[in-house]
Amino acid sequence: MSDTKRYPVPAAFRQRALMDAEMYQRWYQQSINDPATFWGDRAQELLQWRSPWQSVCDWDFSTGDARWFDGATLNVAENCIDRHLAQRGDKAAIIWEGDDPAESKTITYRQLHDEVGRLANLLRARGIGKGDRVCIYMPMIPEAAYAMLACARIGAVHSVVFGGFSPEALKDRIQNAEACALITADEGVRGGRKVPLKANADRALSQCPSVHSCIVVQRTGGQVAWQDGRDFWYHEQVPQQPVDCPAESMDAEDPLFILYTSGSTGKPKGVLHTTAGYLLGASLTHRYVFDCQDDDVYWCTADVGWVTGHSYIVYGPLANGATTVMFEGVPTYPDASRVWQVVDKHQVTIFYTAPTAIRALMGAGDQFVTGTSRASLRLLGSVGEPINPEAWEWYYRVVGEQRCPIVDTWWQTENGSILIAPIPGAVDTKPGSATLPLFGVVPAIVDDQGKELEGAVSGNLVIKQSWPSQIRSIYGDHQRMYDTYFSTYPGTYFTGDGARRDEDGYYWITGRVDDVLNISGHRMGTAEVESALVLHPKVAEAAVVGYPHDVKGQGIYAFVDLMDGEQPSQALIDELKALVTKEIGAIARPDQLQFAPSLPKTRSGKIMRRILRKIANNEIDTLGDTSTLADPSVVDVLIAARLNT
Numbered sequence: 001m002s003d004t005k006r007y008p009v010p011a012a013f014r015q016r017a018l019m020d021a022e023m024y025q026r027w028y029q030q031s032i033n034d035p036a037t038f039w040g041d042r043a044q045e046l047l048q049w050r051s052p053w054q055s056v057c058d059w060d061f062s063t064g065d066a067r068w069f070d071g072a073t074l075n076v077a078e079n080c081i082d083r084h085l086a087q088r089g090d091k092a093a094i095i096w097e098g099d100d101p102a103e104s105k106t107i108t109y110r111q112l113h114d115e116v117g118r119l120a121n122l123l124r125a126r127g128i129g130k131g132d133r134v135c136i137y138m139p140m141i142p143e144a145a146y147a148m149l150a151c152a153r154i155g156a157v158h159s160v161v162f163g164g165f166s167p168e169a170l171k172d173r174i175q176n177a178e179a180c181a182l183i184t185a186d187e188g189v190r191g192g193r194k195v196p197l198k199a200n201a202d203r204a205l206s207q208c209p210s211v212h213s214c215i216v217v218q219r220t221g222g223q224v225a226w227q228d229g230r231d232f233w234y235h236e237q238v239p240q241q242p243v244d245c246p247a248e249s250m251d252a253e254d255p256l257f258i259l260y261t262s263g264s265t266g267k268p269k270g271v272l273h274t275t276a277g278y279l280l281g282a283s284l285t286h287r288y289v290f291d292c293q294d295d296d297v298y299w300c301t302a303d304v305g306w307v308t309g310h311s312y313i314v315y316g317p318l319a320n321g322a323t324t325v326m327f328e329g330v331p332t333y334p335d336a337s338r339v340w341q342v343v344d345k346h347q348v349t350i351f352y353t354a355p356t357a358i359r360a361l362m363g364a365g366d367q368f369v370t371g372t373s374r375a376s377l378r379l380l381g382s383v384g385e386p387i388n389p390e391a392w393e394w395y396y397r398v399v400g401e402q403r404c405p406i407v408d409t410w411w412q413t414e415n416g417s418i419l420i421a422p423i424p425g426a427v428d429t430k431p432g433s434a435t436l437p438l439f440g441v442v443p444a445i446v447d448d449q450g451k452e453l454e455g456a457v458s459g460n461l462v463i464k465q466s467w468p469s470q471i472r473s474i475y476g477d478h479q480r481m482y483d484t485y486f487s488t489y490p491g492t493y494f495t496g497d498g499a500r501r502d503e504d505g506y507y508w509i510t511g512r513v514d515d516v517l518n519i520s521g522h523r524m525g526t527a528e529v530e531s532a533l534v535l536h537p538k539v540a541e542a543a544v545v546g547y548p549h550d551v552k553g554q555g556i557y558a559f560v561d562l563m564d565g566e567q568p569s570q571a572l573i574d575e576l577k578a579l580v581t582k583e584i585g586a587i588a589r590p591d592q593l594q595f596a597p598s599l600p601k602t603r604s605g606k607i608m609r610r611i612l613r614k615i616a617n618n619e620i621d622t623l624g625d626t627s628t629l630a631d632p633s634v635v636d637v638l639i640a641a642r643l644n645t
């Protein structure tokens with residue numbers, strides 16, 4: 001990893017950028033030294049309030065608890081829609097690009113207002129109101145954004161579940177949140193293939209008695225089963241509702257949404273975000289990290305099922321009155337030039353995607369890029385996993401033609417908004433580094449004992465002060481928030497990531513230091529995949545680790561120990577992979593599955609993943625000490641049977 005290479009801000013970009021180096025430094029210093037003034041000013045500038053706050057911030061990292069803008073009231077939908085109508089009623093709020101290149105449409109802020117108002121009224125008519133949980137299981141269609149904003153308008157708490165998750169995973173999330181309604185579609189379409197969302201929802205709902213209403217958007221017109229009294233067609237019900245829907249007055253700390261994310265243990269956690277701090281974090285970072293101005297056309301390729309879709313397709317851009325592109329498809333369909341064709345078609349100026357997509361497109365060959373214009377682009381972004389310098393250079397040179405700065409944005413579901421990234425008009429970039437902290441963010445690197453390390457060092461990445469969009473709770477289990485993030489290195493928020501800081505103070509995120517995998521930018525707990533595998537009656541035990549994968553960043557490598565007397569076979573491998581897909585979804589399907597006559601364990605019975613990771617990574621020479629194993633000979637057996645990755 002070279003950190004000698006440094007790219008200054010391109011002169012043409014700097015000239016029209018919202019923020020220069022001096023302003024970044026001044027704001028950063030004030031945000032750390034006098035957070036109340038800094039955030040109070042930003043809150044006035046960026047958001048519309050119904051009533052003022054009593055105190056800007058009040059937090060305590062010995063418990064992890066934080067309150068921002070306590071006492072104030074506002075409504076997120078009003079901030080994302082209504083307040084823009086006078087100036088920007090006819091401006092495109094959402095440009096939707098379908099999976100099929102022939103399909104696209106533009107939704108103005110006024111149309112967005114009407115769509116959201118009608119849907120919000122339908123939800124109210126179904127008896128849904130402030131504090132109720134509504135699950136959203138949708139393809140990437142505008143109705144997904146309407147649904148989120150309609151919830152926000154009436155004060156219902158949404159829980160968006162990625163459309164690629166299985167019925168089982170959907171059921172777990174609905175049950176955990178005790179959702180009273182589900183908004184879904186008949187089918188989704190991605191890469192020319194249909195996804196049976198309603199059929200999945202039906203299977204989940206058969207075990208979710210809390211759900212009294214299921215609102216179904218007709219996307220494909222495919223056949224679906226129907227339960228009268230519970231199921232309602234969106235296109236039949238929504239148009240009958242009035243447009244005007246008075247927005248609920250929400251306290252700054254009222255919940256806005258729950259989003260489930262994987263950790264190193266147990267089932268996914270429902271990360272809870274609240275109203276004011278979240279929206280301020282999303283809008284401030286969207287504006288300054290992406291340098292987003294009124295004439296920009298901004299495109300984030302994430303799915304609304306992930307936090308990036310929440311903050312950087314919906315809430316951040318719409319709070320800023322920007323034009324946000326929403327893409328239903330995949331980057332390589334119909335072919336690897338699709339995204340650049342979409343850039344040309346909608347004259348996209350800011351483009352934000354994940355390293356896994358960049359690597360896949362790079363692998364397809366430059367001709368798919370160079371055959372398009374891309375002249376509209378002025379800024380490129382990356383998120384979700386560390387970007388390897390080679391992919392960064394390609395993105396910079398071939399896609400951006402050395403004209404567009406790259407913002408490598410590090411953050412997490414729990415953070416709500418970007419924490420470390422270069423402000424593009426202010427900070428020189430280095431390929432592979434997320435560079436410097438944003439406003440209010442005080443990162444530190446600690447060793448395994450929690451001792452803070454100074455200067456150019458590597459270690460565990462923690463954050464020392466609260467920021468407005470930090471996690472407020474884990475839904476239904478507040479203690480778990482403290483245990484997961486605030487107990488490891490007391491007094492700090494522990495990210496679960498490792499990082500290096502170089503001589504210039506730049507941060508280089510090196511990846512997770514816990515048992516969380518990052519597959520194509522998606523978080524997956526090893527424990528979740530293992531729990532799915534051991535559901536199979538022939539499986540005694542399973543251990544899952546990550547290994548380097550050229551396109552996905554990490555692949556999933558599963559070691560499976562069968563019950564006595566059971567025989568390994570290719571058919572069983574296929575069955576086990578299919579089982580994981582069924583239990584969690586295709587993103588969790590193991591890439592490699594190796595049968596193991598037994599797993600390496602300590603004498604106290606703990607699986608030594610460190611050793612399995614080395615075997616999967618083909619780092620056999622550096623296995624380290626195996627003498628503490630109950631039976632060191634298992635290691636030789638596993639090495640002999642190792643699969644080629």
Ligand code: 6R9
Pocket residue numbers: 261306307308382383384385386387408409410411412413414434495496497509510511512518521522523
């Ligand atoms: C936004 C998002 C969070 C984990 C995080 C880290 C990895 C995200 C990164 C990055 C290196 C970046 N990650 N952005 N690693 N450089 N720019 O992805 O949230 O799904 O919660 O994942 O993703 O490991 O801890 P989430």
